[in-house]
Amino acid sequence: MQGYAAVPAGTHPPLLSPDYRSTTLRAPSEQPVILPHRLTEVTGPLLTGPVRPGDDDLTVGAHGEAVGQRIVVSGRVLDSDGRPVPDTLVEIWQANAAGRYAHRWDNWPAPLDPNFTGGGRVLTDSLGNYSFTTIKPGAYPWGNHHNAWRPAHIHFSLFGRAFTQRLVTQMYFPDDPLFGQDPIYNATPEDARPRLVSAFDLDATRPEWALAFRFDIVLRGHGATPFEEAHA
Numbered sequence: 551m552q553g554y555a556a557v558p559a560g561t562h563p564p565l566l567s568p569d570y571r572s573t574t575l576r577a578p579s580e581q582p583v584i585l586p587h588r589l590t591e592v593t594g595p596l597l598t599g600p601v602r603p604g605d606d607d608l609t610v611g612a613h614g615e616a617v618g619q620r621i622v623v624s625g626r627v628l629d630s631d632g633r634p635v636p637d638t639l640v641e642i643w644q645a646n647a648a649g650r651y652a653h654r655w656d657n658w659p660a661p662l663d664p665n666f667t668g669g670g671r672v673l674t675d676s677l678g679n680y681s682f683t684t685i686k687p688g689a690y691p692w693g694n695h696h697n698a699w700r701p702a703h704i705h706f707s708l709f710g711r712a713f714t715q716r717l718v719t720q721m722y723f724p725d726d727p728l729f730g731q732d733p734i735y736n737a738t739p740e741d742a743r744p745r746l747v748s749a750f751d752l753d754a755t756r757p758e759w760a761l762a763f764r765f766d767i768v769l770r771g772h773g774a775t776p777f778e779e780a781h782a
Contacts, residue, residue, distance in 0.1 A: 561742050562776050569733035571694050606672040608684040611665020618647025618685035620760035626678045627767045634678025635769060641671040641707040642682060649688030658691060689728060701728040715769040719776060722747045738776045745775050
């Protein structure tokens with residue numbers, strides 16, 4: 551039985567980041583204990599049932615099209631050795647074009663879109679490719695500090711081949727003016743931050759329909775995509 555290589559230092563944000571205020575309530579008070587990899591850690595679920603046709607297109611609602619700028623977000627899921635991860639579940643959730651989530655706890659006065667749920671899922675193909683059609687999310691205030699706004703972002707959840715490859719992260723958009731004051735983005739070690747930012751992809755842009763952004767994801771190991779300490 552073979553385990554996975556340890557995640558190199560400088561990849562993930564610290565569990566305690568005082569500028570991100572809620573981590574002071576959640577961070578462990580003792581040093582975490584690293585457990586050895588046994589059968590449970592190096593195997594994982596085969597997730598095929600939850601995915602239905604159309605789950606990868608967030609722009610079509612029950613009664614019409616979602617409001618906002620259509621975008622295509624695509625990329626590849628790879629392991630730390632550069633091999634594709636096929637047939638793995640990729641899930642996303644996000645705010646709508648006005649920066650509001652379709653969630654009962656989100657009550658800031660931005661309009662809800664009845665045709666945008668903000669959630670989607672897809673399985674990677676044999677080469678590890680995935681693709682979503684969605685709406686570019688808006689920024690929103692979140693009360694962490696004075697005049698605090700989250701940059702536009704999309705949350706990603708991946709299961710990989712094993713439980714040790716489980717990843718929850720955020721994808722940002724290039725050249726966002728809010729990067730400099732966002733403590734979640736800045737909690738990530740500086741050298742790893744570019745792995746969280748998508749790249750504009752003109753070749754994948756659909757003429758007269760949708761802009762495209764590429765976001766490749768690496769699971770566990772050197773060059774891994776930094777995990778999300780807790781979503782916001």
